[in-house]
Amino acid sequence: MTKKKRFGVSTALTRGLSETIHVVENNSGTFRNVVLPLSRIELDPDNPRKLALNLTDVRIGLNKQDPLYNQKLGELERLKELMATIQSSGVINPIVVYKRGELYRVVAGERRCLASILASKHEIDARVFNEKPRGFELKLVQWIENTAREDLTLDERIENVRDLLREYQQQNNPTEVTASLLRELTGLSLPQATYYVVVLNAPADLKAAISKSEIRSLDKAAILAGIEREDLRQQAIEACIKGSSLKELRQMISQQRDLSKKQKQISLQDKQTRSLSRRVNMGSTGQVAVVKEIVDAILGQARYQKYVPIFSAIDWAHVKHSALAFRQLVDILERELVGQI
Amino acid sequence: MKIIAFVNNKGGVGKTTCSKIMAEYLSKVKKMSVLGIDFDPQCNFSHQYLQMEIDPVAPEGLIPPIHPDYNPEDLEEMDWEGRSSIAEIFYGQGVVPYPTYIENLDLAPGHAERLLAAESVRKTEVVEKVHKQLANFLNSEDVRAAYDAVIIDTAPSKGPLTISVMKAATDIVIPSVMEEQPVQGIYGMLQLWMQESLIREKSRPLNLVGILPNMFKQTRLHKDLLNSLQGNPAINRYILPVKLNQRIVYAEVDSEEANPRSIFDFPDDHIAKKEALEAYQHIAERIYS
Ligand SMILES: Nc1ncnc2c1ncn2[C@@H]1O[C@H](COP(=O)(O)OP(=O)(O)O)[C@@H](O)[C@H]1O
Numbered sequence A: 001m002t003k004k005k006r007f008g009v010s011t012a013l014t015r016g017l018s019e020t021i022h023v024v025e026n027n028s029g030t031f032r033n034v035v036l037p038l039s040r041i042e043l044d045p046d047n048p049r050k051l052a053l054n055l056t057d058v059r060i061g062l063n064k065q066d067p068l069y070n071q072k073l074g075e076l077e078r079l080k081e082l083m084a085t086i087q088s089s090g091v092i093n094p095i096v097v098y099k100r101g102e103l104y105r106v107v108a109g110e111r112r113c114l115a116s117i118l119a120s121k122h123e124i125d126a127r128v129f130n131e132k133p134r135g136f137e138l139k140l141v142q143w144i145e146n147t148a149r150e151d152l153t154l155d156e157r158i159e160n161v162r163d164l165l166r167e168y169q170q171q172n173n174p175t176e177v178t179a180s181l182l183r184e185l186t187g188l189s190l191p192q193a194t195y196y197v198v199v200l201n202a203p204a205d206l207k208a209a210i211s212k213s214e215i216r217s218l219d220k221a222a223i224l225a226g227i228e229r230e231d232l233r234q235q236a237i238e239a240c241i242k243g244s245s246l247k248e249l250r251q252m253i254s255q256q257r258d259l260s261k262k263q264k265q266i267s268l269q270d271k272q273t274r275s276l277s278r279r280v281n282m283g284s285t286g287q288v289a290v291v292k293e294i295v296d297a298i299l300g301q302a303r304y305q306k307y308v309p310i311f312s313a314i315d316w317a318h319v320k321h322s323a324l325a326f327r328q329l330v331d332i333l334e335r336e337l338v339g340q341i
Numbered sequence B: 001m002k003i004i005a006f007v008n009n010k011g012g013v014g015k016t017t018c019s020k021i022m023a024e025y026l027s028k029v030k031k032m033s034v035l036g037i038d039f040d041p042q043c044n045f046s047h048q049y050l051q052m053e054i055d056p057v058a059p060e061g062l063i064p065p066i067h068p069d070y071n072p073e074d075l076e077e078m079d080w081e082g083r084s085s086i087a088e089i090f091y092g093q094g095v096v097p098y099p100t101y102i103e104n105l106d107l108a109p110g111h112a113e114r115l116l117a118a119e120s121v122r123k124t125e126v127v128e129k130v131h132k133q134l135a136n137f138l139n140s141e142d143v144r145a146a147y148d149a150v151i152i153d154t155a156p157s158k159g160p161l162t163i164s165v166m167k168a169a170t171d172i173v174i175p176s177v178m179e180e181q182p183v184q185g186i187y188g189m190l191q192l193w194m195q196e197s198l199i200r201e202k203s204r205p206l207n208l209v210g211i212l213p214n215m216f217k218q219t220r221l222h223k224d225l226l227n228s229l230q231g232n233p234a235i236n237r238y239i240l241p242v243k244l245n246q247r248i249v250y251a252e253v254d255s256e257e258a259n260p261r262s263i264f265d266f267p268d269d270h271i272a273k274k275e276a277l278e279a280y281q282h283i284a285e286r287i288y289s
């Protein structure tokens, strides 16, 4: 029999096509594009503010008496670049707002608003939600529009993902945040989604570096987040800020890992670590027959006869079932022998 | 007034052929008053109905012929050089559609150089003007009063010209050959459809009529790719249940010497005519129901 070659559309493309269709079917007409006077814009006080700078500061200038003067001065300096591009070519992407009485409240695009005012613009392109946005849909739409933007910092992207996941959790039942969930929600590639999940849970020192925009690359941040030892991580973060490439960072980390492995072995012999002496690891096996043998041997004792029915439904051919059964057996033994629950 | 556009950022998939059949179906079979618009700098659609001329300034490009209504003696037309393309909308000038050899079909032809100029704008403010201009033109009272339907043939691109079509259209059809690259072109168009859909008012959605398999051959490649797309329920909702097979006669009627020049002038039992009638009847139902 000859084997016929089958052709098909790649899974990536199929996913891209169907996701796009879903977005349209679920979100059509969510907002409309308009040009808004900047005087009608208000920032969102409910949004955790990343900037100290506010509308008054850019409209009438900084006040030297302001306790946040220095911080604001720095922020102003960093807005200059965006201001220059807005001066030359306007805002590339409209900001997102919703109508609140006479004013429009910014959902996405604080920096673009502030920079536009600095650039002496009077209007700004905005997407106005036609209806009061619902949490998760809003975040998803923001996410979609943000994926096309290059001026977003890593910090803003991470924030975006965090909001998206939070809203999703609120609207649906709380579920564990995994890379594949994130991938499903956003259409990110699995590696990208994995990086985001890792970076979302990054230790404080790394988060600080990201929010100061000292670290701007997602994959570098993900690598750094994986370093457990604080001193090593701090070293790597510094190297990264100084401009180490991804490759250099990887090398540095693998060297440190080898080093710390050796150190670990030594310290183990030294101290006979306490944690080990408290619990006994019962070992592990891929041979389910071994598990069944142990379980049967114990249930065979008169004292444990009453537990036999519990184990009657176990499918011993199944590694997972067998593992659960063994865990249950250990629980029973602990209860019977020590009275522990 | 329905504004129906044929889009795919891959070339050679049948945008022009399908636009032409649509324009002829509505004007000849349905007796509607139709305006064809050629938004592709290559001007193939225009060349089907008009004797396009070589641009003396840009010899690789085409320009429309002198308009039959143009009268150089007429003092009121002093500032008109006698040619009119759809690209005039970008230059603040009026568009004067040309009559064609088909009774109810007028054409606003392309103009290679001027369309290319619109396609290559980069400055944000100018891009936005380009984006809005076609919609402005088609929303004007004159156009709405004169035509029942507008058919737009587009350039193989995702640039400003195609985006302006997305903004102006009421309905889009994506013709595609069932091969790898054209199918990727479908993705490009769905992205534009999404961007446009998100910002449109709910009351006037951009209707994706569907993906029209064209130049279909009973080969494993074509059949497998079609099956593969149909296998995904979301995508399958947008795969039209009709198609145009690969038939030499679709290419033959393109020629100026062809007789007849429209697929709908063949005898009723002609296989290609039957196929086109079935396909376009279905498409028209999806648009007009
Ligand atoms: N169903 C078909 N069968 C045979 N030839 C076709 C068919 N559809 C289109 N063609 C031919 O294929 C070529 C490309 O088609 P065209 O409509 O110009 O594509 P596009 O406008 O997308 O570039 C043309 O020569 C056309 O005559």
Ligand SMILES: [Mg+2]
Residues within 6 Å of the ligand: B015, B016, B017, B040, B044, B045, B153, B154
């Ligand atoms: Mg064409």
